[in-house]
Amino acid sequence: MLEFLRRQSKPIMIAVAAIIIIAFTFWSGMTQPGRGGYSAEATSLSVNGRDYSFLEVGRLQHAFVFAQQAGLPGVGPSYASDMVGIHFQHASQKTGRPLVYESAPFDYGINVLVLRDALKRFGIRASDKEVQDAYRKLPTFFTNGQYNPELARGFEQWIRERGVSQEQMYDTIRDSLGLQRLQQIVAGNMVSAPGITDRFYAASFSTIKAATIPFPLDDFKKKVEVKDEEISKYFEENKEGYKTEEKRAVTLVVLPKPDTATLNAENTVKAQREYEEKVQKFAEKVLDSKINLAAEATEAKAEVRQIAAFADTAPPEELKNELALVNAIFTNDQKLAPISDPVKVAKGYAFFQVTAVEAPKTQELKDVKEKIREALVSQKATEAMTKAANEARTKLEAAIKGGKSFADAAKEAGLTPQVLAEFSTANPPMNLSIGYRIAQEAQSTAPGSFAKEILNSENGVLLLFVLSKELRKSPESAASKNMISTSLDRMAQQDIFRAWFEEQYKNAKVNASILLNVALSNER
Known part of the structure; x- marks a missing residue:
């Protein structure tokens, strides 16, 4: 959702201060998870022998949104990403992406607790001044390299509305500074193996001379013949694959976003919040399957259109650039959601109701004969092309092995x-x-030899032959090597630290079974 918000044409200070508010207000309002019947004070997990309540864990999870949207750095560009990836264990059973609890990856809060215990043992604690200085340097407060107080105020207002206090923000920044120092202590002296930088540099910057031998598919298509008997047989064997496409008709409602072109940042935030509240109320109202969508849309002064039945591969002109909406229409389960959830579109948010479904029908041979002919031609031509390329490579390799140059071997084989x-x-x-x-x-690929793989190109396939490789001196070589060395050292340090953190996690004897069951239940 934030990608949509960042695509707006307003200045960055409005896009972040105003539109981030909309994204997460809507997200949390529509998907606020429960606690599975547990009270806020009930124990949700334990780390290093200490119990943490649902309320305490919820506060930790809410801080993830601050860390993510503020652009808080860690050992990498993003502290939020660091604290999910440092020990990623729990994935969604539906998507395979991180399991979510309280609008944040499930593992985030647990990893923060393990980190805090480690920081305490090492006596690492950033001072209040360091935290405040880091807060003022957060990327989200800057426009064109300059600190923007109006942008900062808008963000602070939004984050407070999300239930994140200034104390929580400062604690999260303190954690990020601690993480950076802890990695330096644990793995800061780690450097990559001697000589590896030179090898990486040579592999990346050696000048390569190479040649290709193309085998255009169209050349082979011209030689292919397909008989009617083959077409009939193919149709009978693949009849199920030649059905018409499913088509769906819908009632489409769009709630246009407000025009904020002439508004300042404060009024933009206000207008966007009011718009989001309007979308939220409309979404809640149409949860009732008995509601008349068109009538409700008219009352809400939204745009209403009846879209005639169409296939997802051939949407009407007005939907051609709304791929997310088209996908939602064709994956909609009318029994579970007679009226859709809101879908982000260019003009704002859209809701729809599928009004008719035309099921796929088996076509007759005469309707698909030419399509099958094209498929068979392409299939036979591809087989012939691949065979020709393989035979050519075998022949050329034998000729080169016998002492001929690549150019002479290719010429002798009639190849260019x-x-x-x-x-x-x-x-x-x-x-x-x-x-x-x-x-x-x-x-x-070694010089004087063919690449192992035949490469697919936009016109067919090609053989790749490496003529030579040469590592030349360059004015930028020292800087490039230094960059590679720094990158390799950083990777090595991250690997060491991650392994060390895994040991801390193991020793922390984390018990999150109650919280995990609640998170999985919320997902279902």
Whole structure:
């Protein structure tokens, strides 16, 4: 949702101060999880022998939103991401993404508790001044490199409305500063193995000369013949795959977002909040399956349109750029949700009700004959093309092994290589659609040999032959090596620290079974 908010054309201070409010107000309002019948004071988990209530864990989870939206740095660019990834254990059974509890990844709060115990043992605690200085430097408070107090006030107001106090914000910043210091203590002296920087540099920046031999699919299609008997047989064997597409008709309601072009940041926040409240109330009202969507939309002064039946692969003009909406329409279960949840669209939020469904029907052979012919031509041509490429490579490799040059071997085989402009893994041939793939394969291919894989191109396939590799001196080589060395050291330090943290987690004897059951129940 935040990606949508950040795409707005207003200045960043309005986009973040106002629109982030809308995203999370709506999110928390629509998906506020319960506690499975437990009271707020009931024990939800224990870490290092101490019990934590649902209320305490909820506060920790709410701080995740602050850390994420404030752009709070950790050992990497994002402290929020650090504290989820440092020990990621619990995934959603539905999506495979992090399991969510109280609008934050389930593992976040537990990892913070383990971190805080470690910080206490090491005597690490950032001073109040350090915390305040870090707070004033949060990226979300800046516009064009300058601190923006109006933006800061808007964000602070929003975060307080989310139930995050200033004390919680400062504690979270203190944790992030502590995490950075702790990693330095545990793994700061770790450096990558000697010589590995040079090897990475050579692999990335060696100048590569290579050539390709293309095998265009169209050349093979011209030679393919398909008989009517083959088409009939294919149709009978694949009849189920030649049904018409399902079509759906809908009543579409759009609540247009407010025009804030002439408003200042404060009034923009106010207008956006009022709009979000309007969407929220409308969403709650249409949960009643007996509601007349069009009538309610008219009363709410929303846009109402009747969309004739269409297939998801051929939406009407007005929906061609609304892929999320089209997908929602065709995945909607009318029994579970007669009227949809709100869907983000370019003009604001949309609701819909499927009014008719045209089920797929089996087509007759005459209706799909040409389509099947094209499929069979493509299938036969692809087989012939792949066979030709493999045979050519075998023949060329034998000729080169016998002492011929690549150019002479190709000429003798009646093939025309295309010599590429010099490139490297770090600077692949950008004029080719598969330039990155070519650079990747060339990196692992010895000079004077073919790449192991036949490469798919936009026109067919091609063979890749590496002519030579040369590591040339460059004015930027020292800086590049230093960058690689720093990156490798950082990766090594992160790996060591993550392994160390895993041991701390294990020793903390975390028991989160009650909280996990509640989170899984909320997901269902």
